[in-house]
Amino acid sequence: MLAQLTLRIPKSAFVAGEEVNGKVFLTTEKEIKCKSFRVVIEGLLTAKGSGFETTGKGRTTQKTYTQTFAIHQEEIMLAQETAFDPGTQKFEFQFKLPEDAKVSYEGYNGSIKYAILALMDASWRTKLDASMPIMIVQSVEEFPDEVTKEVAEHEGEEILEIEIDSQKYCIGNKISFRYRVNTDMKFNQLKTQIEHTENTTLKGKTPMSHTKVLWEKQIVSDDIVRHEWNKWILNINKNFPPWFKYENIQSGIRLRVTIGRSFRFDKSAEIPLVSGYCLGTIGSAEGDVNIVAPIKKSRRTRLRCNACSYTFKLKDDDVGFGTCPSCGKPVYF
Numbered sequence: 001m002l003a004q005l006t007l008r009i010p011k012s013a014f015v016a017g018e019e020v021n022g023k024v025f026l027t028t029e030k031e032i033k034c035k036s037f038r039v040v041i042e043g044l045l046t047a048k049g050s051g052f053e054t055t056g057k058g059r060t061t062q063k064t065y066t067q068t069f070a071i072h073q074e075e076i077m078l079a080q081e082t083a084f085d086p087g088t089q090k091f092e093f094q095f096k097l098p099e100d101a102k103v104s105y106e107g108y109n110g111s112i113k114y115a116i117l118a119l120m121d122a123s124w125r126t127k128l129d130a131s132m133p134i135m136i137v138q139s140v141e142e143f144p145d146e147v148t149k150e151v152a153e154h155e156g157e158e159i160l161e162i163e164i165d166s167q168k169y170c171i172g173n174k175i176s177f178r179y180r181v182n183t184d185m186k187f188n189q190l191k192t193q194i195e196h197t198e199n200t201t202l203k204g205k206t207p208m209s210h211t212k213v214l215w216e217k218q219i220v221s222d223d224i225v226r227h228e229w230n231k232w233i234l235n236i237n238k239n240f241p242p243w244f245k246y247e248n249i250q251s252g253i254r255l256r257v258t259i260g261r262s263f264r265f266d267k268s269a270e271i272p273l274v275s276g277y278c279l280g281t282i283g284s285a286e287g288d289v290n291i292v293a294p295i296k297k298s299r300r301t302r303l304r305c306n307a308c309s310y311t312f313k314l315k316d317d318d319v320g321f322g323t324c325p326s327c328g329k330p331v332y333f
Helices: none
Strands: 003-009 013-015 019-028 032-054 060-084 087-096 110-123 126-137 148-154 157-164 168-170 174-181 189-200 208-220 230-235 249-260 267-276 287-292 302-304 311-313 321-323 330-332
Touching (some): 003 110, 003 126, 019 060, 019 110, 019 126, 032 189, 032 208, 060 087, 148 249, 157 249, 157 267, 174 249
Parallel strands (some): 013 126, 168 267
Antiparallel strands (some): 019 087, 032 060, 148 157, 148 267, 157 174, 189 249, 249 267, 302 311, 321 330
């Protein structure tokens, strides 16, 4: 190890408006001259859109366009134009996330990502960095509770009812709902699904949409008690996506219950859901990233000391500077 940065934060998930406290540890075996040493927190939103491109021969082909937007960037300068002695030194930093920070998300045609970076520019030959991804989550406590009921009809008759106490739920918790089959008609099964739909838009491009079934379970017709309310509890995966609506990307969740009939005459009822996190479940595990700076050798094999004019050969482990064997002073390259 010649030089190393260690970035440490107390947890990896935060809510909008929360303070982010952390520490950066610089460990060096030799004195190192620093031009700039800073910590940066940045957020990037990526979205895709569809469009048409005309080739040189006049042919038009469909093409997918990807665009990245900088949604947040903040910088704290820790040191400038200084030299650090061998050993380990600690630097503390603090950020306050914006109140309207967008929630973290990883989807099919879009994403919202945040990271904290510690960056040191020691010389044009030596650059140290450490980075750590963080999550910004939204709390479901800010959304109202609503009892929602939806029905599926066939020839003017309500053949299926579904009811849920609240549209909002905490990611990783269970979803409880009730259903009632109000018909004696023959059908094959009752299917319950949690679906996620992602919509991305770019200016001047055709919007793109992607739907994925996150959870599915089926009950055969013979196991269903008709004309009575039945309760169903769903176990939700911790990796389920959040609900949100932003300018370039939207994420929607819905509960769909379907009466499966022959020849594709299915009848469905669906309820939109609002997914987020309960404040008590937001991650608190300590994050710790160690990045060992790569050895970057100079193209030159010999250096001339400016202090005593002594010329000497570089060692294999010299990074950014060499030590003059005559006067002992560092010679930077």
